Amino acid sequence: MSTTPTALLVHGAFADASSWSGVIAELQQHGIPVVAAPNPLRGLASDAAYIASLASQIDGPVVLVGHSYGGAIITVAGTTENVVGLVYVAAYVPEQGENLGELQGRFPLAPLVSNLKEWTYPVEGAEEPAVEVTIKPEAFPAIFAADVPAAATEVLAVAQRPLAASVFTEPASAAAWRTKPSWALVAGADEAINPEVQRFGAKRAGATVVELEGASHAVAVSQPKEVADLIREAVGATS
Template identity: 85%
Template sequence: MNMATEHTPTVVLVHGAFADAGSWSGVIAELQDHGVAVVAPPNPLRGLVSDAAYIASVASQIDGPVVLVGHSYGGALITVAGTAANVVGLVYVAAYALEEGESLGELQGRFSLSALVSNLKEATYPVEGAEPAVEVTIEPEAFPAIFAADVPAAVTKVLAAAQRPLAAGAFGEAASAAAWRTKPSWALIAGADQAINPEVERFGAQRAGATIVELDGASHAVAVSQPKAVAELILDAVRATS
């Protein structure tokens, strides 16, 4: 089935921390099979403000309407970047849906901490004209259970080795806007998520008035383990905004 018309939105897939755009491979294939145009840009993972500005820039340079999809930390970015004029819908995949003025740390702090928090490994990276900054990854041995418990072990070993670090400062930066106040949203809750407490995902999605799908037993890497289910929710958003 080809859905592409001049009014069909382009889907922009925003990956989260400890992953890269390749984590969307299965979802991209599903969407392309349905004739949907897809872009999966690299998320810089250097800070909420700068990353959201980058994603907004990517979206606003696309001709026609855009549905923004954010996984994990990417959800915080689409919440801000979604204010771009041509963004017509937001899809949160095991993600943070922040309120304006709220930080990741504040939202997470209202709920029990996930296993992720005690399994982060710190390193530093150079910052021009300033002291080195801190970035975090997940301890490789803890990565499978925390990030991708429902993904084959051979795959998780590769994913653990290819993690992209998140600047630690991103947890304290506040969202400058909440695009879900003016744009329709959809959310997938990963029921067995060990990286983000599912209650955090659920709370943000309900607050945003999102159309919610819950997948019991799904890990944080739900886009890798269940790409068809993730793509189906995105297609719902595409159909609703076409």
């Protein structure tokens, strides 16, 4: 069994595991084992249960890394026994019993909120369809990935993974940062999650904080080395 923690990367809404590609390459170059999980994006409790199950099946210690909504997931899933640290990347850091609507409502809302498009999807056993959201394609580049080349953002805008709208009202059932060490990267020019929301959550969690001025929400794509450096710090501290 390895004593070097595995970095389990959890993407957020409107993206998929490929958004970690640059970060994965950086971590692999330094010999850090990595798993980039497919986040279902269907509900906080169910998504966290999936990630917790995955983490528990990894031999040895795990450092959970969450981007955006993925931060809420690792906050809940991080109570898993073999999770030894949490890394938040431009992410929500909720308290137990708090939902994301309440957390971001403490501060002025980011432009993302007024640029969401609603869709519906069927739910087995339910009479009514559920609601999911994506970012309006024309607004996606500026809101999600302003520091990523335009050609790439045009592709990302039409390849979004939708997020169940229910996650904004579903309270976090646990806050693993209360018992596990945490690190946080604040994206200073984030238009999807107000940087003040990121700073507030990170400070409340007692996280070791790095802030990248001018970084967009897609900081893992635009600045993978800096993101990987923080993950490496967490892995080193928990080895």
